[in-house]
Amino acid sequence: MSRKRIRDIRNEELIEATIIAVHKRGYGVVTMAEIAREAGASAASINYYFGSKEGLMEATMLHLLGKLRRAMSDGYATARTPRERLYAVMDANFADELFTVPQCSIWMQFWANAPYSPRLSRLHRINRARVRSHFLAELRALLPAEQLETARQALQCYMDGVWLQAAQSEEALNPQDARAAAHRVVDLVIP
Amino acid sequence: MSRKRIRDIRNEELIEATIIAVHKRGYGVVTMAEIAREAGASAASINYYFGSKEGLMEATMLHLLGKLRRAMSDGYATARTPRERLYAVMDANFADELFTVPQCSIWMQFWANAPYSPRLSRLHRINRARVRSHFLAELRALLPAEQLETARQALQCYMDGVWLQAAQSEEALNPQDARAAAHRVVDLVIP
DNA sequence: CGGTTTTTTGAATGGCCGTTCAAGATTTCA
């Protein structure tokens, strides 16, 4: 277990460094050396742990997806009605530990680069399908069938759009405000 | 004038090739040689016309921004009421000649890369401010002041989100459907 | 037609980056 622990600690450190370095320099141009410097390690050791640059990126995205999934589960745990669960799906995306400039930024970078990397696009597809089915499951209880798709699209696109803007922000974000705004949008769509 | 014409023709050809090549390979990894092959030219000639890779990217984004601006002006020309003009702002983003997979894709790439290129981020900022002010101008006539920002954010984020999804689409897009859906969203937000 | 300007390109240049590897440092554990 001590063997595992060291590996886990390094993984975590390197992934955090990756998030910061990609945010600072951009997915397309960030170098292994830059990420390594951010982590206080060497480029060679990153390859030791992740095999390649693409492996590191995949692991980083996996890390973020796990965070998002956990945030959503937590929200579901206390939600009681369909509307509350709908709030919970939105809130997960704007959770305090997720809705920060570097994370929105790197998320958008992954988004833009997913189509060109089979490993990233796989993760991206899985996540999107999951969010989509959560939305539909709750909306079904609140709207007639023929309005489902319009409402889902409106809400999901809104969420994506907010992240897109957040990624470009020059100031720190306010997750609480974002959640309140999201609730207002939900109420707009489902009267 | 013949001098000017040849230069304009080449510019247009090279920009079209850039859109296709970036869509195929991704902004971060596309090479001058690939763009040149797409255009049936040499990498050296691209530098002759645009000075550098960044110059080419800036010109390409400028080209797309021009298209968007023109689509919006055209819509405004026939719109008579604030609500019609609001439709027109949305419709411009989903115009037949703009709402295609390669163009949404390249747009997202620019979006993701703008923060790391002063020339791109300048264009990006200008465009965003323009769209924002158009939205606000029309919404002012339709909503009380305290609801302006929520509505604008909902609509603008929706537009961004749709493009984001469209960029990932594997099938051709249907601009007409997109416009219809956008109108429904407008009606949802402004009853 | 010639001379001049504009356009095109193949080849050369210089630099940078991901990955590998062998050797050394550190940790583990019997």
Added chain:
DNA sequence: TGAAATCTTGAACGGCCATTCAAAAAACCG
């Protein structure tokens, strides 16, 4: 403690890419 396993890294390798440049090709025009 000492051998084995794990971790770290500097240096080297091989490849790729944007850009430059000189020279050829094409277009222009008096």
